[in-house]
Amino acid sequence: MPPADDHYVLPPFAPARAAALRGRLGLTLGQVAWAVAAYCGSPVHPGLVEAWENGTATPESGHVKALAAALWCSPADLVGEAATLAQCRTVAGLTVSETATALGLTRGQWEDAERRDRWQGTPAQTDALLRVLCPPPACYVAACGNSARLRVLLREAATTWWPPYAEALARIVPLDPALLRHALERLHLTYQRWEGAAGGSPREAALAEARAADFLERVDLYLWHEIREAVNPPRPAS
Incomplete structure (x- = not known):
């Protein structure tokens, strides 16, 4: 503690x-x-x-x-999932000094990272961050300042064709590329189903359009949901 x-x-x-x-x-x-x-x-x-x-x-x-x-x-x-670097450290049960030492930083550098909730370490320090603090993907992406970039990438992948965006996604999110490709494909298929429903009755088309718009607005949250479902699939009812 x-x-x-x-x-x-x-x-x-x-x-x-x-x-x-x-x-x-x-x-x-x-x-x-x-x-x-x-x-x-x-x-x-x-x-x-x-x-x-x-x-x-x-x-x-x-x-x-x-x-x-x-x-x-x-x-x-x-508690739930850590959303900030400070929360990641607290969950890991580490002091500021212990964290700084483990990541190859000065205490002041880590205190600044926590205060701004921004991560700008070297590749070696980033590897240590991922290994020592195990930040959830959403927390890591936000700390690196890539949340807006991620949403743009996901929207384009969902509305066009997802494979060309898989490599760019892997550079932002530190997870198994195969897992990310699976999640990206799921997002694309989900959006395309709602797009396809736009040709129904006026009421159905309006509902599908609203759902598609909401999906694109919160597409990053859907990505994290797909990843959690893949990593920890729901147990079948007994």
């Missing part, structure tokens, strides 16, 4: 993860509340823990750490 003088910032709390972990451990809301209170040194009502699990209340970072202790897990197990 980073020391008090380091910026400690976790990704957004994931209520479903907390509820699932408590369920697997067979703990009651009261038991978890008691453990959180013992860790924090102040009373915690079982209703508050239930609100965290329902998503109607959001725990502060101190409560997330206490909840993790109560559920015998890491705080990283109770």
